[in-house]
Amino acid sequence: MKTKELINQLQKLDPEGNTHVMLSTGALERIELKRSWYDGKLEYIDEEQDTYIITMEGDKIVLYAIDYEGWIYYHDGDYSNIVLDLRYVNDTNKRMEFT
Numbered sequence: 001m002k003t004k005e006l007i008n009q010l011q012k013l014d015p016e017g018n019t020h021v022m023l024s025t026g027a028l029e030r031i032e033l034k035r036s037w038y039d040g041k042l043e044y045i046d047e048e049q050d051t052y053i054i055t056m057e058g059d060k061i062v063l064y065a066i067d068y069e070g071w072i073y074y075h076d077g078d079y080s081n082i083v084l085d086l087r088y089v090n091d092t093n094k095r096m097e098f099t
Contacts, residue, residue, distance in 0.1 A: 001044065003061060026067035036060050 013019070021028045036042035037056040044053050072079045 023063060023065040026065040026070070029064045029066040032062050032064070034060055034062055 010021075011017070036058045039062070042053075042055050042058060042060045045051070046053055066074075068079075068082055071082065075081065
């Protein structure tokens with residue numbers, strides 16, 4: 001997926017731009033532009049050809065995630081900055097508690 005398509009999909013899902021972004025492996029920590037060969041290779045899906053591409057050509061934007069265990073590790077075991085909120089909002093916008 002190219003950046004234009006990613007931005008388009010994000011704007012369709014959240015036109016106001018106020019929703020937090022999360023990756024499947026954790027919280028989005030940072031974004032970097034790199035050469036495709038740096039730190040491995042570039043991998044993407046060519047949807048037009050229904051093909052998974054692995055290449056060393058061009059550039060890539062890498063989205064880095066960190067999970068709470070990694071956060072604690074990089075903060076020398078200090079978990080005081082971890083906020084645990086296991087409440088959720090149901091369809092009627094009422095806060096519910098997990099039991």
